[in-house]
Amino acid sequence: MRFFTVFSFFAIVICATTGQHCTTSPSNVPKTWIDMVSPCVQSVRAQIQEEMNASMKYLAMGAHFSRDTINRPGFAKLFFKAASEEREHAIKLxxxxxxxxxxxxxxxxLIKTTINVPNTYWKSGTAALEDALETEAYVTKKIRSVIASCDNPNDGSGFIDYHLSDYLTGDFLDEQYKGQKELADKLSQLQKLMGKHGHLGEFLFDKKLL
Structure with a gap:
């Protein structure tokens, strides 16, 4: 086994360095184990794009609050983390x-090479949190749509994908709802701080996020 692994490694290296095309004969694996129906598959593929769109939006938010003229490292940290989480969701799917x-x-x-981020400027931390909460609510709605398309496919097959529905409900939706609550809590706290301390409230909240 070790000899085969070493041999395979050197074969790959030789192909890469010499520019030769190393090909293998296609396998002939039975397809009976593949049972997802087309509407469900297409919905999952579309959801991968939605997760990447959300990731790019949070990257834009993180970059915005990292600017020297904005200088809100706490918000930047929050949104860069959110971007990574959305990317992880896409990888999971x-x-x-x-x-x-x-x-x-x-x-x-599977992924569009150009992803449009409609907004790259947020006038305040409050505006950014509101936008993030709206984004999460939109993604949650899309996930529910995926579940619906897999529970009731319109291809006439009558196949209900219990496994995928359970996976999305237990893993993705659970995280979505908890994330929405967390954002709503942060938005409420920030609004109260700014109501009492004005712009200083956003500065204090940013430090709290760190």
Whole structure:
């Protein structure tokens, strides 16, 4: 086994350094284990794009609050973390499709190369938190739509994907609802601080986020 592993490694290195195309014969694995229906698959693929859109938006937020003229490191930390979490969600969905044998074609079209972020400026931390809460609510709604399409596919198959529905409900929706509550709490705290201390309240809240 160790000899085979070493041999494979050197074979890959030789192909990479010499520019040769190393190909293997395609496998002939039975397809009977693949049972996801097309509407469900397409919904999951679309959700991967939604997660990446949210990730890019949070990256823009993190970059905005990192600017020297804004200088809110606490907010930047919060949104950069959120960007990583959304990216992890996309990876989870990709891995799920791989597990179900459904990520075998059109992989290059899975993520759009150009992702539009409609807003790259937020006038305050309050505005950013409100935008983030709206974003999470939108993503939650889209996840529920994926579950609906997998519970009631419109292809006439009548196949109910219990496993995917349970996975999205127990893992994704649980995290979404907790995240929404956390953002709502932060927004409430910030509004109270700013109501009492004005712009100093945002400065104090930013330090708290650190």
């Amino acid at each position: 990709i891995n799920y499709l791989l597990m179900r044998g459904e990520l075998v074609s059109n992989v290059s079209k």
